[in-house]
Amino acid sequence: MAILSIEPLTRQAFAPFGEVVETEGLTPLSINQGYAERYNELATIDVGAEGGQINISWFVASARPxxxxxxxxxxxPLGSQLFMPLNGGDWLVVVCTDPHTRSSYRALAAKGNQGVNYARNCWHHPLLVLKDASSFLVVDRKGGGDNLEEYWLDETMQLDLRTAAS
Incomplete structure (x- = not known):
């Protein structure tokens, strides 16, 4: 069984797969008479294929054993998919460029203040959380067309959770 090491989620590491949604390093816009800060253009939502529309959902995920x-x-294949944690808990992201090629797989440790926006056609694992009842705001596509393609691995891989804290 192949073991997949986990590296920190950074904009650079995730760039081939989409966008990291975070405010670190960004300058906010002061609004509401200075009582709030607004961070604009954190992600590009791509849902228009085949007449798709934006769908905003709330997911509650459970930890896997x-x-x-x-x-x-x-x-x-018809749209991007954005996940933003709401509980502040760290979570995991697994992506690849080609599901048939083991060397293309990457596992990334996301902080509780980091989201991801998977680009259209980005291969990724379903939501992976470290604590039960982890809530996420999800922005993705609704509408006609087949917007889900799954690939079941011939040989299971395993995450090396010891490397997640590195």
Whole structure:
């Protein structure tokens, strides 16, 4: 069984797969008479294929038993998919450029203040959280067309959770 090391989620590491949604390093716009700060253009929502529309959802995810096995990858050919944690808990992201090529897989440790926007057609694992009842705001596509493609791995991979804290 292949073991997948986990590296920190950064804009650079995730760039081939989409966008990291975070405010670090950005300058906010002061609004509401100075009582609030607004961060603009954090992600590009791409849902217009085949007449799609933006869908905003609330997901509540459960932790998978350790060791975490990677058996399934999915992608959305008609739109992007954004996940933003709401509980502040750290979570995991697994992506690849080609699900048939093991060397293309990356596992990334996301902080509780980081979201991701998977680009259209980005292969990724379904939501992976470290604590039960982890809530996420999700922005993705609704509408006609087949917007889900799944790939079941021939050989399961396993995440090396010891590397998640590095």
């Amino acid at each position: 350790a060791p975490i096995a990677i058996r399934l990858m999915e992608r959305h």
